[in-house]
Amino acid sequence: MSVNxxxxxxxxxxxxxxxxxxxxxxxxxxxxxxxxxxxxxxxxDEIIDRRKLIEVSKVHSETVRILKVASRVGPSSNLEKLVGFNASGVAVEIEEYVRFLNEHSSYFSDFFDNTAKDLCDSLKSDISELADARNPQGIKKIGIEIYYKIHAFLPKVKMLSDQKRESVNLD
Structure with a gap:
C-alpha cells in the first residue's frame, strides 16, 4: 500500500x-x-512634576528672601536708620523679584485669577515710588505697603509648594 x-x-x-x-x-x-x-x-510626567516642584520651591525661597529685603524699609524699620537711606537699592531688588515672579506666574493661575500676576501688577507703582522716596516717613510708608503685599502672597506660594511636593513621588 502506497500512500500519496x-x-x-x-x-x-x-x-x-x-x-x-x-x-x-x-x-x-x-x-x-x-x-x-x-x-x-x-x-x-514625573520629570515635569519634579521640574514644577523645583520652580515653585524657588519662588517660595525667593519670596522669603525678598520679604527680608523689604523688611529693611517695612513695618519694623527704624525711622532714624532711614535718614539718608538709599531706598532705590531695595526698589531694584523688589523689581528683580517682580520680574522673576512674573516669569513663573503661570503656576499661580486659578481659572481667571492669577495671584502672582496680581501681585506683580500691584507692585509696579510701589517700586518707582520707593525708588523716588527720600524722606524716612515716605520710605517707611511705601515700604510697609510693599512688605504687606508680599507677606500676603507668601501663604499662597507655600501652599502651592506643599501641593507640588505632595504630588511628586519622591522615591
Missing amino acids: IDWEVIISVIGSIASIGGAVWAFVEADKAAKSVTKAESVR
Whole structure:
C-alpha cells in the first residue's frame, strides 16, 4: 500500500502554523511596546512634576528672601536708620523679584485669577515710588505697603509648594 503524500497540504498546514506563531509573537511584542510607552509617559510626567516642584520651591525661597529685603524699609524699620537711606537699592531688588515672579506666574493661575500676576501688577507703582522716596516717613510708608503685599502672597506660594511636593513621588 502506497500512500500519496500531498505536499501542498503539508506546506499549507506548516505555513498556517507559522502564521499563527507569528501573530502570537507580534501580539506579545505589541503588548511589550505598549507597556514601554506607558512607562515612558509616566517617566516624562514625573520629570515635569519634579521640574514644577523645583520652580515653585524657588519662588517660595525667593519670596522669603525678598520679604527680608523689604523688611529693611517695612513695618519694623527704624525711622532714624532711614535718614539718608538709599531706598532705590531695595526698589531694584523688589523689581528683580517682580520680574522673576512674573516669569513663573503661570503656576499661580486659578481659572481667571492669577495671584502672582496680581501681585506683580500691584507692585509696579510701589517700586518707582520707593525708588523716588527720600524722606524716612515716605520710605517707611511705601515700604510697609510693599512688605504687606508680599507677606500676603507668601501663604499662597507655600501652599502651592506643599501641593507640588505632595504630588511628586519622591522615591
